[in-house]
Amino acid sequence: MNEGVVKAAVIRLFRVYKRYGGKNALVDLSLDIFKNEMLFVTGPSGAGKTTLLKLIYVGEPASEGQILIDGMNLSRIAHKRIPYLRRKIGIIFQDYKLIPTKSVFDNVALVLEAAGKNRRLIRKKVQSVLRTVGMEERMETLPPSLSGGEQQRVAVARAVVGEPEIILADEPTGNLDPESADAILRLLKTFYAHGATVIIATHDKEMIRKTGGRVILLKDGRLVDELRMPPAADS
Amino acid sequence: MMLTYYRRALQDIFTHRYLNAVTIVTIALSILIASAFVLVFVNANDMIASWEKGIRIMAYLKPGIGEAVLLELKQQIQTLARVQTSRYISKDEALDALRRQMPRQSALFDNLKENPLPDAFEIRVVPNGDGTRDIEALAKRIESIPAIAEVEYGQRWLGQFTSIVNLFRLTGYALAGLFFLAALFIVANTIRLILYSRREEIEVMRLVGATDGFIKAPFYIQGIIQGALGGGVGLTALLFAYAFVSSNIGRHPAVGIPHIRFLPPLLTVGILWCSMFVGWFGCYLSLKQFLKS
Numbered sequence: 001m002n003e004g005v006v007k008a009a010v011i012r013l014f015r016v017y018k019r020y021g022g023k024n025a026l027v028d029l030s031l032d033i034f035k036n037e038m039l040f041v042t043g044p045s046g047a048g049k050t051t052l053l054k055l056i057y058v059g060e061p062a063s064e065g066q067i068l069i070d071g072m073n074l075s076r077i078a079h080k081r082i083p084y085l086r087r088k089i090g091i092i093f094q095d096y097k098l099i100p101t102k103s104v105f106d107n108v109a110l111v112l113e114a115a116g117k118n119r120r121l122i123r124k125k126v127q128s129v130l131r132t133v134g135m136e137e138r139m140e141t142l143p144p145s146l147s148g149g150e151q152q153r154v155a156v157a158r159a160v161v162g163e164p165e166i167i168l169a170d171e172p173t174g175n176l177d178p179e180s181a182d183a184i185l186r187l188l189k190t191f192y193a194h195g196a197t198v199i200i201a202t203h204d205k206e207m208i209r210k211t212g213g214r215v216i217l218l219k220d221g222r223l224v225d226e227l228r229m230p231p232a233a234d235s
Numbered sequence: 236m237m238l239t240y241y242r243r244a245l246q247d248i249f250t251h252r253y254l255n256a257v258t259i260v261t262i263a264l265s266i267l268i269a270s271a272f273v274l275v276f277v278n279a280n281d282m283i284a285s286w287e288k289g290i291r292i293m294a295y296l297k298p299g300i301g302e303a304v305l306l307e308l309k310q311q312i313q314t315l316a317r318v319q320t321s322r323y324i325s326k327d328e329a330l331d332a333l334r335r336q337m338p339r340q341s342a343l344f345d346n347l348k349e350n351p352l353p354d355a356f357e358i359r360v361v362p363n364g365d366g367t368r369d370i371e372a373l374a375k376r377i378e379s380i381p382a383i384a385e386v387e388y389g390q391r392w393l394g395q396f397t398s399i400v401n402l403f404r405l406t407g408y409a410l411a412g413l414f415f416l417a418a419l420f421i422v423a424n425t426i427r428l429i430l431y432s433r434r435e436e437i438e439v440m441r442l443v444g445a446t447d448g449f450i451k452a453p454f455y456i457q458g459i460i461q462g463a464l465g466g467g468v469g470l471t472a473l474l475f476a477y478a479f480v481s482s483n484i485g486r487h488p489a490v491g492i493p494h495i496r497f498l499p500p501l502l503t504v505g506i507l508w509c510s511m512f513v514g515w516f517g518c519y520l521s522l523k524q525f526l527k528s
Contacts, residue, residue: 057442087444099436101250113239114445158443
């Protein structure tokens with residue numbers, strides 16, 4: 001969190017449980033995430049990192065407990081309000097989730113089209129964000145023709161083009177070479193510096209060390225540890 | 236926003252052009268067959284109406300009816316439904332007419348000691364395209380008048396013809412309904428196939444904040460375009476078939492069909508609307524089910 005300012009919790013989880021069949025994915029999780037905070041959710045595979053992100057973007061409902069985003073209680077949110085909540089959240093998926101039949105430009109533009117923005121503004125903003133992620137030259141390309149690192153950069157562009165208050169990133173560097181991973185990390189830090197709340201699910205310790213921020217450790221769906229790490233001097 | 240929806244709908248049609256072509260052809264065939272029935276009904280009604288114009292009822296009077304009763308009787312007949320005109324024909328007038336019609340048998344008429352013909356009323360009816368169903372009832376009403384001895388009307392065959400047309404009409408309605416359902420089923424399934432092929436894309440749309448309306452609108456536009464194109468193609472095919480048939484009938488006037496006409500403009504527009512409705516409703520059914528899942 002940027003120092004010196006007392007921030008309000010933008011996301012609050014209170015005694016949240018998530019079960020799949022009889023299996024617990026999250027157990028009694030209570031957590032406050034503050035405005036303009038860099039939060040890392042870490043832990044071994046199956047610890048519940050992706051599940052936690054899913055609950056935040058209302059990909060799935062919690063089995064028990066309350067989740068509040070900007071004062072909105074997700075357990076009581078009307079179906080038709082969900083899209084408006086999602087416009088406040090930019091999501092970077094581990095598998096990118098780009099539409100293979102649409103160009104890079106159209107993939108990114110979709111966010112603004114869905115929000116009802118006009119064509120001229122969409123063109124301007126999409127070009128600008130693609131320039132930021134270094135993909136302006138390839139905006140007419142279809143995603144399957146891109147490398148993993150390029151696809152991830154497009155996914156980042158799509159997540160941030162709507163200027164969301166919250167960015168959720170699920171293993172954003174998981175499938176990338178160190179160079180591409182560094183590029184993605186720099187981008188996330190840029191958006192954090194511009195005031196976004198960034199939540200990154202990862203087990204990439206090097207990434208956490210370089211970036212710094214609050215780290216929570218999940219194990220078998222339980223929050224087992226929490227610490228604050230300063231950014232490494234060499235980052 | 237609407238422009239975005241139209242752009243996306245047209246893009247979708249182009250991307251899934253074969254699937255869309257199948258839907259359009261199916262709608263076109265359904266519309267062609269259903270509107271061919273309508274065309275036949277329209278012309279059959281015209282024919283019945285033109286034949287009905289010739290229908291008259293002869294009401295023969297009992298002997299010895301006084302003039303005062305005659306006047307009253309005329310008024311009574313005139314007030315009955317579907318009666319257009321009624322003309323009194325005295326038995327002498329009738330015999331004169333018979334003499335004129337059969338000049339070679341005039342000797343036969345001269346030998347008559349007494350005029351055997353009854354006085355009568357010749358009643359013309361208002362044509363309404365409904366054949367003789369009402370006319371039979373009217374004849375019965377007239378027959379029930381005490382001063383009337385007997386009622387006769389020609390074109391009884393028209394009643395049978397009308398019954399056949401009515402039966403045909405019912406079958407036509409049932410078939411048109413079936414074609415409507417078939418078209419609806421096929422549109423719904425095409426859209427469902429497109430939806431399934433794009434389920435990941437729809438999922439992404441939802442995740443980036445698209446409302447159901449944003450997702451649905453292009454599909455509805457697509458359905459309406461499919462309906463309009465299918466309807467247009469079906470009606471154009473019918474127009475060609477009509478032109479072919481009517482030019483052939485024109486060359487063979489012996490068939491006895493006075494003139495056949497194409498569907499009236501209002502009905503044509505109605506069929507086109509119906510076709511667009513099929514496209515829209517097919518989408519509605521698929522989307523409702525798909526977005527719920």
